[in-house]
Structure formats: structure tokens, C-alpha cells
Amino acid sequence: MTAELLTCGARELAARMAAGEVSAVEVAQAHLDRIAQTDDHLHAFLRVLSDDALATAADVDSRRAAGAPLGALAGIPVALKDVLTTKGVVTTCGSKMLEHYRPVYDATVVQRLQAADAVIVGKANMDEFAMGSSTENSAFGPSRNPWDLDRVPGGTSGGSTAAAAAFQAPLAIGTDTGGSIRQPAALCGVVGVKPTYGLVSRYGLVAFASSLDQVGPIARDVGDAALLLEVIGGHDACDSTSIPIPPPSYGAELERGVEGLCVGVVREFLATEGLAPDVRARVEDGIARLGKLGAELVDVSLPHAAYGLPAYYLIAPSECSSNLSRFDGVRYGLRVPGETTEQMMSRTREAGFGREVKRRIMIGTYALSAGYYDAYYVSAQRVRTLIIRDFAAAHEQCDVLVGPTAPETAFPLGSKTADPIAMYLQDVFTIPSSLAGAPALSVPVGLDDAGLPVGLQVMAPVLGEGVMFRVARALEADLALDPTPRGPNSLEPPDEEHDAGSDAQPVRLVP
């Protein structure tokens, strides 16, 4: 029954553990075994926390046996992006700068996972300091897409989405600044959610672009993603940008269907040059399904969305150049000696940062430097206002907006690394919601002509996660897709061969 433990998802696992059919230790061991069997091919993890995971699982089992109350994720394995601090456990952000950094505190998201009795199985790979769209910017080597091992999983949360897609963990935590949860979720065929800016605490999240960064859930279905957001969401006094509201609850809303909802189809997105025709076809099919399910479909326009990408590539690097100034060889991380403090700092940053991080620090420093601040950073902030107004106008008419998540499906490793702007274009559809601070998610909507996953993006107003999940769940239920990666070059699905305690049950792969 090991394969079933891997494929059944978080809520099903929770029910089985609660019913005494399986222990948390067995669940943890099954996932750790799966990681051990597959991660040489996938490289979804930078660090697997086998001992900690098994100890947490054993504690869950003993407390369950004693009849003690347990948290909402009791015994559920979770992969954690390596940009969130874990006390005493190396947190690298995919960078040589922090290769040996052991934080002295846990991020609030980590504390909430622990309080919910989740089992953190490892720290997931990522583009260095969450800058990129493929995980190829990880200083420790790229992750690979379980659907085709020669292709990228997307990024920057590509380790987290690959882990969920490959059944290494039913749940994963990612972070999204301009699309870093949604784009890899689309490319790996899983659900990825960027919540409203301020819904999830960023205390202990190593900052990239502070007016954009947000932590969010990744799962193989909408219900599991919503459950994980309920656990990590809600106000935190340690984060001054945290919205003062209690933890959210979506359960009741999820299955209400789309009848009576107005769904806005963002025409500019579907007309974008560079949107792959088969991606467009799958997304249009998904939209048509929402119409058949009873949603009212209307065309909407986000006239300034096309300026989102250039605005983002001023705002995010500007904020990154400020945030990453803390990596100066003084308080944590790498230090390369120098005769003067300035020389020590320059050498440390030269050695510690990779190519894309240096590029962004340079763009941002330039954009913020004397004489250019108004022309670049402030102009980009004005565009941000225009995009917020575009969304406000569209949401006067529509409950949610829909479109593609990414312009294409998973691309081959190395195919975009020489052209920064080609890589940046991966985020063209995800950036507008990021700039608006509004929630958006990617839900699988089928496969392209090459058999690779396509994601449909659902965008909602600020704090509109409930209606966003409702639309995604209706589409997911109607499509009933099999999330198992398959294809001539895909990762092997879980099977009974590796099952030590096989009871000869057939492999059931979830629909």
C-alpha cells in the first residue's frame, strides 16, 4: 500500500491516520523512501531531514495513541522551500553566500507547520535568493521536471513543485514574488497559490522584494492547497506587513461550484505574442468548461498589464539591491577576507552571489542611484497604481479573472539561461497580480501536444481566496486529471516493487 500512501494526498492521509489505518511514521518513511529513490534524478531537495521527520512523526503517533489533540496537518509530510529559516537547520536560499548558514530562529510559517503537527521532510531547491524561473540559478544545481527529466520544473519554487508532482510530499511551501509559485506549479502539473500580499507572515522569509514577496501553498489538488493556506495564513505580530485578520477558513466554500459567478477572461493575456498555441487551446478549453458549469463568461481588459513586466523588473531589482545589502560578510554567511572592510565586502559578495543575483543587484542599484530614482523606481510605482486600477475596474464586473499561468510549458534545461529577458517573459501573466498584491493560483488544465502540463491561472481580488479556490475546484472536479507524471522521459511513478510490506494491492493512481 506504499504507492497509495504517496499518491492519495494530504486530506486522505490525515483521514487514514486518524482512522488508525496507518501511522505517521509509516507515512513519513514512505515519503522518505520515495525521496531516496527519486531525488538523484530530480534534485528537488537541497537537504532531506530524515531524522527530524521521523522523530516528529513518532511524536504524532504517540500523542495520537494517548488521545491528545492533534493539529490540522498531523503527520502530513511537507517540503519547505529553502528560503524560510529553520532553527539550527542550514538554510541556503540556493546560494553559496548561505551555504553553511544555520538560522537561530524558525520562520513563523515553520512555527505554524510545527504547531499543526506537520512533518517537514526537507528543504527544497530554488533559484538563488528566489530570482529566476527555472531553478537553474540554484548554486547547488538545478531541479528537474518529473514529467520530463531533461526539462526545468520552472522556478523559483521549482524544488517544491517538483517534490509535490513526484509524490515526494503531498504538500509543499513555496514563495512567489512575480510568479515563483504559480509558474513552476503550471510546469509541474500541480496547484500553486500566491495568496494576498500580507495574508501569510514573512517573518523568517529571507527577503527578496519586500513589496511583492509572499509565501504560499503547493499541493496536487485544490482542497489540499486550501488546507495548507488555512494553517499558514493569518496575522502575525512579528511581520509589520501582516494583515490583521485571523487565520482563514475555506472548507465550506470550496465545493459550491461556479454557478452565479462572473468569470472575466483577460483578452490581452490570450492575445499575447509568445503564448504557445497548444497552451492557449488548453486554457480556452478550461474557460469554456467554466461556462458549461454555469459561470457567466465575460471578456475583460487589463490595459496596463503589458507594462507589468517592465515595471516589475525595476521594482523587484531595486528592492533586492536594498535587501541583499545585508549579505556583507559581517553578521552571517560567507566572508572572504580583505585588507579593508570595503574590500572584504566586495570580495565576499563577488564570491557569494551568482550571476542572476549580481545582475539584479546591479539593475536595482542603478535604478535607485542619484538622478535615476524618479525615472525608474517611481515610474514603475506609478504603473503599479495603473495596474491596481485595471484590476479594480475588472472586478467591478467579475468575481475572478482567468488566463494562462505561463506562456509555454516546461522548457529544456539550458535553453533560456543565455537570455535574461527571455527568462523574465515566463512571468508575464503572473506579475500583474503580484504588483496588485492580489491572490492568484495555477490549477492544472491538461497537457500540451508534447504531453507536458499546462496551468490555468485564476486571479481574485484582495482577500478573495475563497472564490478563487471555488472556481479552481470546480474546474479541477470537471477535468478529473491524473496528476501522475508520465511520458517517455518522466520519473518512474510510485509502484509496489519498492514496497517492503507489500500486501499486493493494485496501484491506484488518483484521478
Next chain:
Amino acid sequence: MALTDDDVRHVARLARLGLTEEEVGSLRGELSAILAYAERVQTVATADVPPTSHPYPLANVLRADEPRPSLTSAEAISTAPQAEGGRFRVPRIVDEES
């Protein structure tokens, strides 16, 4: 905006970022292309549109002024590459003669 090698070196100095000569050359072209692309924002960002710094408006966020547990200075300094006497240690900043 076409940058020169000296522009790149100047910005790198501001950022305290050491670059090889090869990196200076490649960054000159890359930054020029990225900035040319980003300059598109200037065509729509007119002065009558107020800038947005944060998407969710919260101001003067304060917590109660109550003591609570926090890191000890020994913990806070434990991640430092070099420390001495409970302080971060860095190379000399001020010249002896100054």
C-alpha cells in the same frame, strides 16, 4: 540607455560588488538591454498617477510595548563569520593616521 564600462564599475562600487573584467563587459550589454526594456514604463507613468509603494495599505504598525523573550546577544552573534568580545569583528575601517 546604453551603459559604459565605467558606469558598470561605478554601480558595482555603490553595491560593494566585486566584478571581473569579463563580468563588467557582459553586464554592460545585459543591463543596457534590460533597462531599455524597463524604460517602457515611462510612456504611461505620468505625474498625475500617484506611485504605489505597498499594495495593502497599513501604516504605523506597532506592537504592545511589553517585554518578551528574544535572542540573547550570544545567539544573535553565533552566525557571524568573525566575532570577538560579544561583537561582530570586521577589518579596520578608520586608518591609523586619521
